Amino acid sequence: MAKQVSIDVVIPSFRLEEKYLLPILQLKRPESAIIRFYLVADNPALVPAEAIKSLVDNEHVFLTVNSRNLGAALTRNKGIEMGQGDWILFLDDDIVCNADLLETYVHAIEQYPEEIGFIGLVNLPKPGKSFSHAILANGSMDTFTLAAKYDSAAWGATANLMISRKAVGDVRFSERYPKFGGGEDVDFFINIRERNGYRNYKTLPAAAVAHPWWDNENANFKRFFRYGVGNSFLPQLNPKYAYRDLLDGPETLFMAVLATIVLSVINIHWLAPMLTLIGGILLIEIIAIIVQALKRKVKPSLATFRYMVQLRFVYESGILWGNLTRFRLAGISQRFNFDGSFPKKGKIFETNTYKTIKWILYPVLVFFIVKRFM
Structure with missing residues (x-):
């Protein structure tokens, strides 16, 4: 009898918003797979909503609240360490998933078990304001749609990406990047790629999620400045x-x-x-x-x-x-x-x-x- 596929779904969160997290935690779980959700709250002041706590059974759904703000890298590392599944699926805490997301990933594993990982598709809504049009036009979010353009890529967005734990080995998100995020995801995935003979990640456009615009599409440049600061570390740490x-x-x-x-x-x-x-x-x-x-x-x-x-x-x-x-x-x-x-x-x-x-x-x-x- 073939071994069951086991997937750890790691969701770092600062907000624990019910409208996004409840549908994710209640996604249809394929019978042929063992699915466990690891929700890591990086905000010690948070009081989880009762609706979320009611789903936490410490068997299929786990929740931990960091005692201090650890930042994007260490929070994801904590999620990695909490599970033991053969595959790790990273999801953002503010996405809307296709109902068959987990089934799509399980089918991909069964079809391509030797891949080091799969990059899913992240769809942004049609822009309604000039600022969102500019974000798309200048290529800021091209990483979200790699799965729609290429058969494989060297890295992908942690908003929707699954990776083999065997391929990960002892590689973790680096603490040397800023806590607020930027660059650490690129570093993590290219180091795993290097560890596995520079094999790219297979793209999987059928594994799709929707990501809302930030700040109701109002102009906010802080995120892009932070991306720049974080990405300034990449040439230094990966010469x-x-x-x-x-x-x-x-x-x-x-x-x-x-x-x-x-x-x-x-x-x-x-x-x-x-x-x-x-x-x-x-x-x-x-x-x-x-x-x-x-x-x-x-x-x-x-x-x-x-x-x-x-x-x-x-x-x-x-x-x-x-x-x-x-x-x-x-x-x-x-x-x-x-x-x-x-x-x-x-x-x-x-x-x-x-x-x-x-x-x-x-x-x-x-x-x-x-x-x-x-």
Whole structure:
């Protein structure tokens, strides 16, 4: 008789919202599988609702409340350690699952038992506001839809991803990343991938969940700044995937501001041309982002373009801030290959429309400043 499939569903949560968690905990469980839910609340002040506590039987549904806020990485590690199932399914605490989600994953295990893991699909609602349109247009949430575009990928979103415990081994989410999240998920999955001969995770679009927009689609840039700060650790902790690139917008402005301060101290007459340079850098960045957006056939909208510019600057400023606060100047201009590939030998810079536009316009800017002030 074939061994029953056993899956530990790990759900880290800060809110324990009934409207999302109750349907997840009550998902249909395939008869051919042993399903256990491990709900880990990372908020010591929480008082679980009676409806949630009524489902906790410490046999199929387990609940633990952290005595202190541990952050995203350690909370997921705690969930991993709580179970012993052959497979671990990570789900976010604010998703709506297809009714057959667990059946789909069990069927995938039975069909492809040697895979190291399966990346499910995370669908966002159709955008209703310009900020959400900008998030989709600039590719911020492309990780959510990897399963709809590729047969496999090097990592996926912890909102909906199942992984083999055997493949995981002793790999855990790193404590070196910020507690508020960012980068630790990429680090975790690429390290497991490396441990298993660099095999990608199989995508599983049929295993679908829906994820709501954050903050009712109102503009909120904190999340994307935090992503930037967290992702600034990736090249440092995983140098084999790191490479050098041309300076991005915030890095260029940072260098320009430093140069302005130094040159103005030496001679105040440098102030006017350097301030012109800073203004020109901002203008060129905006033009390059908008041109790239038009090439991607983003529906023209002043509000969407404005948010796209802001999102890019906020995210890249998070990366710069993360490096500067660690006094890691070597992180400036360092990038990370999120597709899990290694940098090509002999190739210094990656090119795209955004960069091409910038480095055509920068010489024009310098020429203008020289003619105007020199």
